Amino acid sequence: MQIKIAPSILAADFSRMGEALIKCEKSGADLIHCDVMDGSFVAPITFGGQMIKNIRSVTKVPFDVHLMVEHPQTQIKFFADAGADIITVHVEACEKISPDYLRDTLALIKSYGVKCGAVINPDVSEEKLYPVLDICDMAVVMSVFPGYGGQKFINSVLPKVTAIRKQAAKIGKPDLDIEIDGGITESTAPLAAAAGANVLVAGSYLFKAADMAAAIDGLKKL
Ligand code: DX5
Numbered sequence: 759m760q761i762k763i764a765p766s767i768l769a770a771d772f773s774r775m776g777e778a779l780i781k782c783e784k785s786g787a788d789l790i791h792c793d794v795m796d797g798s799f800v801a802p803i804t805f806g807g808q809m810i811k812n813i814r815s816v817t818k819v820p821f822d823v824h825l826m827v828e829h830p831q832t833q834i835k836f837f838a839d840a841g842a843d844i845i846t847v848h849v850e851a852c853e854k855i856s857p858d859y860l861r862d863t864l865a866l867i868k869s870y871g872v873k874c875g876a877v878i879n880p881d882v883s884e885e886k887l888y889p890v891l892d893i894c895d896m897a898v899v900m901s902v903f904p905g906y907g908g909q910k911f912i913n914s915v916l917p918k919v920t921a922i923r924k925q926a927a928k929i930g931k932p933d934l935d936i937e938i939d940g941g942i943t944e945s946t947a948p949l950a951a952a953a954g955a956n957v958l959v960a961g962s963y964l965f966k967a968a969d970m971a972a973a974i975d976g977l978k979k980l
């Protein structure tokens with residue numbers, strides 16, 4: 759499968775966000791990964807819909823909004839209105855509310871004409887995604903515990919990616935986007951791709967690169 763690269767703007771200089779987006783676009787980014795943190799589901803707070811709305815017009819590259827928030831259903835309208843192209847929500851945040859909450863949230867995202875995805879933390883079984891794979895445009899496997907950029911890739915999540923790829927094929931979605939998020943570098947990207955991931959989020963690796971275009975190109979060719 760063709761590899762898509764999603765730079766995470768968490769690693770950008772927030773005082774020059776517009777320039778960062780233009781740099782991502784010129785460097786060949788396929789998606790812009792926006793890490794929304796609420797200070798509760800994860801300890802830090804990053805940014806919300808207002809910020810996404812303001813930066814949305816800077817680029818035509820689709821926005822991949824990763825909601826690391828409690829009660830994600832209450833936030834969907836804000837991010838859909840802000841111009842998100844895909845919104846992903848955490849299984850862990852949804853399952854503590856009710857058994858139907860995850861599917862309902864994904865359906866709510868779709869009702870705005872926005873693509874949807876479900877995310878699992880490194881210590882959560884891939885089987886939690888299976889009941890909603892039919893409705894998901896993307897499955898997301900965290901390869902670090904969410905909350906911070908620049909962490910080390912957790913290799914033990916790789917078999918989950920492979921299992922999800924198999925399950926997706928089984929339900930007639932062999933080309934489902936499977937995103938891996940956290941600790942992607944030139945050495946971990948090939949492992950993720952070999953396991954079956956086709957969307958790679960990369961924050962610190964890309965924003966620290968001397969030449970972002972060459973770094974994106976390198977990740978795509980691995
Ligand atoms: C972690 C975020 C990731 C993070 C990735 O909570 O969801 O998207 O920005 O950053 P790197 O690539 O630096 O691990």
Ligand code: ZN
Nearest residue numbers: 793824939959
């Ligand atoms: Zn993320």
